[in-house]
Amino acid sequence: MILDRTPRAAAAGHGAVALALAALLAAAATLVAPPAAAAGAPFTVEDLVRLKRLSDPQVSPDGRWVACVQRDTDMAANKGLTTIWVLELDKPGATARRVSSGTANDSSPRWSADSRALYFLSDRIGGSQVWLQYLSGGMPQRITSYPLEVGSFRLAPHDERIAVTMNVFPDCDSLACTHARLVRQSKTQASGRIYDRVFVRHWDTWEDGTRSHLFSAPLRGTAGDPVDVSRGFDADIPSQPFGDDADYRFSPDGRELVFSARIAGRSEPWSTNFDLFLAPADGHSAPVNLTAANPAADSQPVFLANGDLAWLAQDRPGFESDRYHVMLRDAHSGASRALTASWDHSVAHLDVAADGVTLLASTDELGQRALYRIDRQSGSVQRLVGSGEVEAFSASRERVVFALADLGGPADLWSVPLAGGEPQRLTEVNREVLGARQMSSYEQFTFKGWNDETVYGYVVKPFGFEPGKRFPVAFVVHGGPQSSFQNLWTWRWNAQAFAGAGYAVVMIDFHGSPGYGQAFTDSISRDWGGKPLIDLQKGLAAAVARFPWLDGERTCALGASYGGFMMNWIEGNWPDRFRCIVNHDGLFDQRMMYYATDELWFPEWEFGGPQYRNPQGYESVNPVNFVDRWRTPMLVIHGERDYRIPYSQGIAAFTALQRRGIESRLLIFPDEDHWVLKPANSVLWYHTVTQWLDSHLKPSGQQPGTSK
Numbered sequence: 001m002i003l004d005r006t007p008r009a010a011a012a013g014h015g016a017v018a019l020a021l022a023a024l025l026a027a028a029a030t031l032v033a034p035p036a037a038a039a040g041a042p043f044t045v046e047d048l049v050r051l052k053r054l055s056d057p058q059v060s061p062d063g064r065w066v067a068c069v070q071r072d073t074d075m076a077a078n079k080g081l082t083t084i085w086v087l088e089l090d091k092p093g094a095t096a097r098r099v100s101s102g103t104a105n106d107s108s109p110r111w112s113a114d115s116r117a118l119y120f121l122s123d124r125i126g127g128s129q130v131w132l133q134y135l136s137g138g139m140p141q142r143i144t145s146y147p148l149e150v151g152s153f154r155l156a157p158h159d160e161r162i163a164v165t166m167n168v169f170p171d172c173d174s175l176a177c178t179h180a181r182l183v184r185q186s187k188t189q190a191s192g193r194i195y196d197r198v199f200v201r202h203w204d205t206w207e208d209g210t211r212s213h214l215f216s217a218p219l220r221g222t223a224g225d226p227v228d229v230s231r232g233f234d235a236d237i238p239s240q241p242f243g244d245d246a247d248y249r250f251s252p253d254g255r256e257l258v259f260s261a262r263i264a265g266r267s268e269p270w271s272t273n274f275d276l277f278l279a280p281a282d283g284h285s286a287p288v289n290l291t292a293a294n295p296a297a298d299s300q301p302v303f304l305a306n307g308d309l310a311w312l313a314q315d316r317p318g319f320e321s322d323r324y325h326v327m328l329r330d331a332h333s334g335a336s337r338a339l340t341a342s343w344d345h346s347v348a349h350l351d352v353a354a355d356g357v358t359l360l361a362s363t364d365e366l367g368q369r370a371l372y373r374i375d376r377q378s379g380s381v382q383r384l385v386g387s388g389e390v391e392a393f394s395a396s397r398e399r400v401v402f403a404l405a406d407l408g409g410p411a412d413l414w415s416v417p418l419a420g421g422e423p424q425r426l427t428e429v430n431r432e433v434l435g436a437r438q439m440s441s442y443e444q445f446t447f448k449g450w451n452d453e454t455v456y457g458y459v460v461k462p463f464g465f466e467p468g469k470r471f472p473v474a475f476v477v478h479g480g481p482q483s484s485f486q487n488l489w490t491w492r493w494n495a496q497a498f499a500g501a502g503y504a505v506v507m508i509d510f511h512g513s514p515g516y517g518q519a520f521t522d523s524i525s526r527d528w529g530g531k532p533l534i535d536l537q538k539g540l541a542a543a544v545a546r547f548p549w550l551d552g553e554r555t556c557a558l559g560a561s562y563g564g565f566m567m568n569w570i571e572g573n574w575p576d577r578f579r580c581i582v583n584h585d586g587l588f589d590q591r592m593m594y595y596a597t598d599e600l601w602f603p604e605w606e607f608g609g610p611q612y613r614n615p616q617g618y619e620s621v622n623p624v625n626f627v628d629r630w631r632t633p634m635l636v637i638h639g640e641r642d643y644r645i646p647y648s649q650g651i652a653a654f655t656a657l658q659r660r661g662i663e664s665r666l667l668i669f670p671d672e673d674h675w676v677l678k679p680a681n682s683v684l685w686y687h688t689v690t691q692w693l694d695s696h697l698k699p700s701g702q703q704p705g706t707s708k
Helices: 045-050 175-187 265-270 431-435 495-500 518-522 531-546 562-573 590-596 601-606 615-619 623-629 648-659 679-697
Strands: 053-059 065-074 079-088 106-111 117-122 129-134 152-155 161-168 211-218 248-250 256-261 275-280 298-303 309-313 325-329 336-338 347-352 359-365 368-374 381-385 389-395 399-406 409-417 442-448 454-460 469-477 504-509 550-560 580-584 634-639 664-669
Touching: 045 065, 045 495, 045 679, 053 106, 053 389, 053 399, 053 409, 065 106, 079 106, 079 117, 106 152, 117 152, 152 248, 161 175, 161 248, 211 256, 248 298, 256 298, 265 601, 275 298, 298 347, 309 347, 325 347, 347 389, 359 389, 381 399, 381 409, 442 531, 454 495, 454 531, 469 495, 469 531, 469 562, 469 679, 495 504, 504 531, 504 550, 531 550, 531 562, 550 562, 550 679, 562 580, 562 623, 580 679, 590 601, 590 615, 590 623, 590 648, 623 648, 634 648, 634 679, 648 664, 664 679
Parallel strands: 368 389, 469 504, 469 550, 550 580, 580 634, 634 664
Antiparallel strands: 053 065, 065 079, 106 117, 117 129, 152 161, 161 211, 248 256, 256 275, 298 309, 309 325, 325 336, 347 359, 359 368, 368 381, 389 399, 399 409, 442 454, 454 504
16 A cells, blocks of 8 residues: 555563553543543644553453553654553552563563463563563563564463564575674675565665564473474565564464465565465474465464464455455364455454454444454454544453544553443553643534545544634545544644644545445545545535634645645646645656555556556556646655655655746655654654644734634
């Protein structure tokens, strides 16, 4: 996908252990949008970057504890710091305690089978390795001491084995071989790199010849090299760059490993064919392909207690936004069946509860990220959580603990009975900051979009809202395009940060957005500039008509990735509607984009094949063909390490604006990729964007809200 994607894994970590109390105070709350506070300061980007971020909840096997990762921002060091915390679930009002140091990064907490200890990743001594910390205290123990960094890991059900992933040269026969070759490469004076096939760079990294492979070793005997169960695979396990331990699992008896991998060779840049492979955990025989019959993606395998295997599958090869549905393979017969074939939802994450029977799935649904339980016999579903965005979850035999965010605030931990019931809030880690700010209220609305089909959107009120006044509008267009600006908290295009700067925010889930049925998602392919543009035009008009506090005359459009494409498209196809435009990582020239991007499967699906076979499919939605119509002031932003949409696309758009004499500005980040991740850069980004909006929507001396 072109778009802003959220990374699936937190940063790894480090430090000596100190057990301490924390501000994770249990509190009850309801799943509704927060009302505007009677008083308080506006929410700012400085607030945004210093908020705590919770992720990766993990419930202990006995159901008594939940562990999670908390990320704090170190502004002086210009980076995040991750630590591990545990909370006792059976004590109402209990406070969480930290079980890792606060001096470096720890992440990926995973429970021991007896619930007495946590295994986790830490780089406290050199690179990332697996460590062990007992809840009763004491110093952490280093479990692995490999010459290469551990990227992810998973424990066998009874702690008898551990699986780890590490980047190795596939032709090396030992970890030492890879390590020695990397050392030699780092010392050579020649800087050139030689490639024999495409996919030379991906996301933000140039390929160095290594692959992430899956290894297995006895947990109590990790000295020496582990067994490479994926030896000989020209594939990454987990998938790069955002894969994690959801891509592989141990069988219930710990004797086998199943993993997802794409073995594509030269076709890797245009293939989405991931298969599931079953291998003995001791590596004594070669892996067996379980899903060779499916030419599309198979991923996120999970074993049930009886040995049955469930996983997510797509049906259309080459289409990364095809619907993910749940498949089930019988452990005895080997027969597979589509469990959720009739459910028109695309599953984002699949897991199984500690009972080994109950399947759980999160999925986009009408502007929310909902949580469902799935009956393993019939495939029938029951919604457990339906409001906000369920970012992650983990389940005991009795309850599901999940990280829930919404447009009103970042993720906190919540709990809901596995059988269904009222969710209960467990943490409120940002109460001190958010309690002192006037967070803006928001509302979902619908309208008749393209072909009079129902389309959803959100509006967010600005700071300082008063009835009878009208406020300037930030019209924010999401990336993807098969993505969504739904009821979620994003660290990149944060609606509360724009609202805190005095702007009303309007966001439309145009045709192509997920969560409204697969046909709605499919409808954008080969029509990037058609249905979505009509939805945006009708959506903005509907919002202005419905919410009288929106000043439709003082409006700027903003977008990144596909949203940035839409900014360039609007310049030439809707040029007189906005006072200004903000284009981040936007696609400017479809022809050159095809030959410079990394994941070729994306444009080949979206535009009907390779560019040289179907040039008209690319030219029909090519912004460069309409530069002669451009006239709206534009701020262009790009990261030099963005290999999804190379920064030359941003330079080209800025050149077009300057050559035509259109007011424009360029912000380039030499150390950022498709996102802006460093705290200081994020602050600069928001200030630059809001200053651009201010200069066009808030003339000097004018108050944010004006009388009707």
